[in-house]
Amino acid sequence: MPVELNFLSLLTGCFATPVAENPTVAMVEAAYRAMGLDARYINCDVAPADLGDAVRGARAMGWRGFNCSLPHKVAVIDFIDELAPSAEIIGAVNCVINEDGRLIGENTDGKGFLASLKTVTDPRGKHVVVLGAGGASRAIAVETALAGAASITVVNRDAARGKAVVQLVAAHTSAAAEFVPLKDDYVVPGETDILINATSIGLFPGVNDLPAVDFTSLRPGLVVADVIPNPPHTAFLRTAETHGAITLDGLGMLVNQGVIGIRLWAGREPDAKVMRGALEAVFGA
Structure with missing residues (x-):
């Protein structure tokens, strides 16, 4: 049986490294393995002109959620259903949660x-x-x-x-x-x-x-x-x-962004130490 793709990432390719070395991918995938989640976190390059199609595709395929990076953090708002309070104030979204087909935008940076x-x-x-x-x-x-x-x-x-x-x-x-x-x-x-x-x-x-x-x-x-x-x-x-x-x-900020995202998508608490360890391995810290 193929792994069901529940908890996924929609990124812009902001990292110049291959997917296997993408620090966010490494961090979240390590958390999923430690949690025993039957899920994957993947990196997708999405051109600005294709953002709407990508979001509609994520909804149609039942993705549990996704992250988005620059230059999509503001533009993605046009394609989702609702903003969490602080995301509405900030005017940008980097994390989207699929709640029964309704896409909610969050900002986990701050x-x-x-x-x-x-x-x-x-x-x-x-x-x-x-x-x-x-x-x-x-x-x-x-x-x-x-x-x-x-x-x-x-x-x-x-x-x-x-x-x-x-x-x-x-x-x-x-x-x-x-x-x-x-x-x-x-x-x-x-x-x-x-x-x-x-x-x-x-x-x-x-x-x-x-x-x-x-x-x-x-x-x-x-x-x-x-x-x-x-x-x-x-x-x-x-x-x-x-x-x-x-x-x-800055590792603490990146780890906690990931922790919050996984909590929102999976309703479970990941191991922050595992996630930081994965980042340190990528960065050679």
């Missing part, structure tokens, strides 16, 4: 980061600085604000994009929100509790690249997080550690 962040600190009442204003920044800013952060400061070179994230936070959460244009190295304010690199700076192969931060403004005890999973221990985190910061790598 939720995955928040779950990882809570292993080192609770954002409630904290002052958070987010570097960058892309999709990861939007999701993280919204979710940390919804979790009770006192303030969100978005630092970015492009003022329009930075202000858009701030307006989103201000309109939908009780957190104070501020935009700071990035011109020179950013001096981290003394009241900051959590500093997050939500940019792609430092991602392989640019492993020695650093965000424009004045590292002398970091202090012992400041929580410094990076969303980049490859390499897990980025130059940003290594430099922050030399100033006494508590650091959080």
